[in-house]
Amino acid sequence: MNHRLNIFCLYFFLSIIANAQEMKWWNPQNSTINAIEGQAWQGEHEGFYDRLPTRAKSIVRPEVWARSKFSSGLTIRFKTNSPTIQIRYKVGGRLTLPTMPAVGASGLDLYAVNGDKFYWCRPATTFGDTIIYKYTGLKPTPSYYEEGLEYKLFLPPYNSILSLEIGVYENRTFMPLSSRDELPIIVYGTSITQGGCASRPGMTWTSILQRKLNKPLINLGFSGNGRLEPEVIQLICELDAAIFILDCLPNLTSETVYDDKKLETLIINAVKDIRDKHPQTPIILTDHDGYSSGFKNAISQPRYHRYYNRVNKVMDKAFAKLKRQGIKDIYHLSFDDIDQLQDGKVDGTHPSDLGMMQIATAYEKIIREILK
Amino acid sequence: MNHRLNIFCLYFFLSIIANAQEMKWWNPQNSTINAIEGQAWQGEHEGFYDRLPTRAKSIVRPEVWARSKFSSGLTIRFKTNSPTIQIRYKVGGRLTLPTMPAVGASGLDLYAVNGDKFYWCRPATTFGDTIIYKYTGLKPTPSYYEEGLEYKLFLPPYNSILSLEIGVYENRTFMPLSSRDELPIIVYGTSITQGGCASRPGMTWTSILQRKLNKPLINLGFSGNGRLEPEVIQLICELDAAIFILDCLPNLTSETVYDDKKLETLIINAVKDIRDKHPQTPIILTDHDGYSSGFKNAISQPRYHRYYNRVNKVMDKAFAKLKRQGIKDIYHLSFDDIDQLQDGKVDGTHPSDLGMMQIATAYEKIIREILK
Structure with missing residues (x-):
């Protein structure tokens, strides 16, 4: 077995380990911090991802109330050094509109944040009873592994989220970031x-x-x-x-x-x-x-x-x-x-x-x- | 019955006539002129809306051949003075893609042409076995009724058309325009x-x-x-x-x-x-x-x-x-x-x-x- 083949075998072995990597999951609903940014009246909601407080239900028209259950504009900020991030979630409404495909109406968008710069992340998506967005190959550099990076996750504009979890490799860091204090x-x-x-x-x-x-x-x-x-x-x-x-x-x-x-x-x-x-x-x-x-x-x-x-x-x-x-x-x-x-x-x-x-x-x- | 009510009744009566207006239908496949612009090898196709000639079937890979059946880039030019234009058509493939809704993958787009200016036309759309695009309220001015206007219809980029008909009011003009001679x-x-x-x-x-x-x-x-x-x-x-x-x-x-x-x-x-x-x-x-x-x-x-x-x-x-x-x-x-x-x-x-x-x-x- 020559040197080249040895290295190949090592890579192959490491990639099997990576694929079999255990994930740890975080659910914003169980968080002790205000993990949802872009949401007013936090802690006063019927549904965790609602945009109006529960008491609004008897104040606004039913049509306004129904739309307030869509997660438009809500984001989740977190920091991790995991090279893979997976998000699994369930939604309450239909996946598509005549003019919006599933990735638009009911999808997610993840951006890595570096200072004032935002870097779009490429997902592999699966739409079903549970929707899965999987992000792999995130910045595999030494400094990434040490410090990790901030991410910002944009939630669906035309659907309501029933439950959502963010997963990273078990041996990596994960830290939810609370909604910024700055006035919105x-x-x-x-x-x-x-x-x-x-x-x-x-x-x-x-x-x-x-x-x-x-x-x-x-x-x-x-x-x-x-x-x-x-x-x-x-x-x-x-x-x-x-x-x-x-x-x-x-x-x-x-x-x-x-x-x-x-x-x-x-x-x-x-x-x-x-x-x-x-x-x-x-x-x-x-x-x-x-x-x-x-x-x-x-x-x-x-x-x-x-x-x-x-x-x-x-x-x-x-x-x-x-x-x-x-x-x-x-x-x-x-x-x-x-x-x-x-x-x-x-x-x-x-x-x-x-x-x-x-x-x-x-x-x-x-x-x-x-x-x- | 006062004067105002008389006029109301007249409008009501005329609108019933307009709604009951008979349509005349034109099928590009039965046209004596080259009605499809943006299509090479006209007259040499297996399917009327194909983009490669039939003989290409044994020359190119099956994957290329399959895509050549999508009507991307094909347009139909015509002139009419009808205030309503309706297009009904059937397609051969699935209506949507994960990243493209039906209006994108399998839809139409109609523009009115005035000199070098293009004006987008607003459709009412129905997606089913037969897809219907209905354009109403087109330039209801006297000069429109006299001269009519040129229209350009863009066909679906990610589907194949099995059959298509364009309808206008029976008492209005309709003239298909042949593919322009200009080199493409x-x-x-x-x-x-x-x-x-x-x-x-x-x-x-x-x-x-x-x-x-x-x-x-x-x-x-x-x-x-x-x-x-x-x-x-x-x-x-x-x-x-x-x-x-x-x-x-x-x-x-x-x-x-x-x-x-x-x-x-x-x-x-x-x-x-x-x-x-x-x-x-x-x-x-x-x-x-x-x-x-x-x-x-x-x-x-x-x-x-x-x-x-x-x-x-x-x-x-x-x-x-x-x-x-x-x-x-x-x-x-x-x-x-x-x-x-x-x-x-x-x-x-x-x-x-x-x-x-x-x-x-x-x-x-x-x-x-x-x-x-």
């Missing part, structure tokens, strides 16, 4: 905020923005039901934030339900309610970013132009009125600021990753200016 | 060229490029099987083109199957074979655009860096050698030119719409320079 950005919005139709959880605009700014963010996007409702605003007022974002116009386009006057009142009251409780927290009011079928000179369903144009005009007016009334630290992210692409949407309404990046980039710009 | 751009590539994982057929990079340049394009992307094979190159050599694009490196990364020497020979032979038959047609040689998990300093599976880096180095060498040998009108679209984003991929390998736009924009730039 809090976003109240629609399906677009919730994450439809990103290709994977890390590509919703709120996830992209979290990485761009490396800040905690709380996603209160409720598909079809982000409507600036006073009862939701009251709940949001309970929370401290670095910035509040109100991005609800796409769910308020019905002129029969929300005429100009009513819509203006909703916007103004939402801002004043937040301002009453939070005298100095910046508030961003966001325009509707449009529909692919409704851009100027559209040939297909040009009526869509009126839908977003009307609500954006009401926003202009409401914003000017709030400024005139002396409300400070309010900002307007306009349709032109977002500059959505005609081809940035999957179905004309919901952004693809292309449209999500467009939105995240616009938010990054205005937030960096605000926080300067 | 011909692309030989991998799954990324075939269209994985665009959110819809219009967002594959070849579809975006077609619209950017408003030129015919023939997509010979064969998922997992774009390997610069001499038998495919020989078939391609039969065709006249404005530009040939060879974008196969992502399917040639296996060092054991394609070592540096073998890969270099494949590249050089492909170019020389095309150059022999087409002395002056520009040829673009494209680098591998990378993997999300393999960008420099990657933490997850850094070995992916070597995969694309190696083949791109071989490409550099092959390109330099071809230039030294005096082969003219060859161009190199490099990794840096494409400048793919770490977050531009769905699964680390296949671009989302974000990554597709990145690729299309790089091609647009080099092609505009070549055609200047």
